[in-house]
């Protein structure tokens with residue numbers, strides 16, 4: 001019987017986590033380690049300067065969960081470092097409310113949950129739906145998660161690699177298929193909003209419109225824009241191998257010259 005560990009950066013009360021839980025129970029035993037609040041855009045957090053708390057709780061569907069004060073990456077770390085008595089066979093992070101595309105991966109708490117798993121040597125995938133509406137229909141994304149989880153358990157994955165999955169917010173009959181993709185280019189429209197607090201001092205919000213992106217064929221952004229489910233294999237090795245050769249032509253020794 002496989003053991004599957006779930007987390008979700010939207011917190012333990014997220015309907016996306018409940019939908020994921022219900023899909024994964026078909027595959028084996030399911031353990032949940034989830035944050036006590038929303039950590040969206042928390043990135044790959046490692047909490048080091050304050051204590052972490054964890055307690056037994058329940059998801060909104062009544063399923064047992066370990067709830068923690070940590071980020072989703074902390075949740076996975078705590079589970080793998082011994083709070084979960086057995087080593088899981090698979091970690092799934094999601095179903096996140098909102099797509100995680102292109103450079104979003106560096107901001108995403110959802111993706112960080114999968115990253116922490118592969119750092120710990122456990123196969124993983126992250127999964128997101130292209131809407132932030134908590135009333136959304138998660139049934140297609142949940143089905144995809146369950147079947148993909150089954151495939152991963154059967155096929156295995158290379159070490160230090162995970163899958164990042166994005167599901168369009170469309171009825172099943174309007175989804176055109178599933179594409180293997182590379183990361184696309186997000187266009188962020190952030191603005192710095194300056195306001196004044198009651199003591200007359202400025203404070204700031206990073207605001208602005210939701211990001212768009214370049215819907216190039218073959219990318220995650222292109223796949224969603226065309227009504228496909230996107231599956232992107234992601235390596236933890238972020239080395240730019242193509243640039244290594246031209247970097248060798250730089251007079252790098254100059255940085256050491258006195």
Ligand code: MN
Nearest residue numbers: 009010040096
């Ligand atoms: Mn989120």
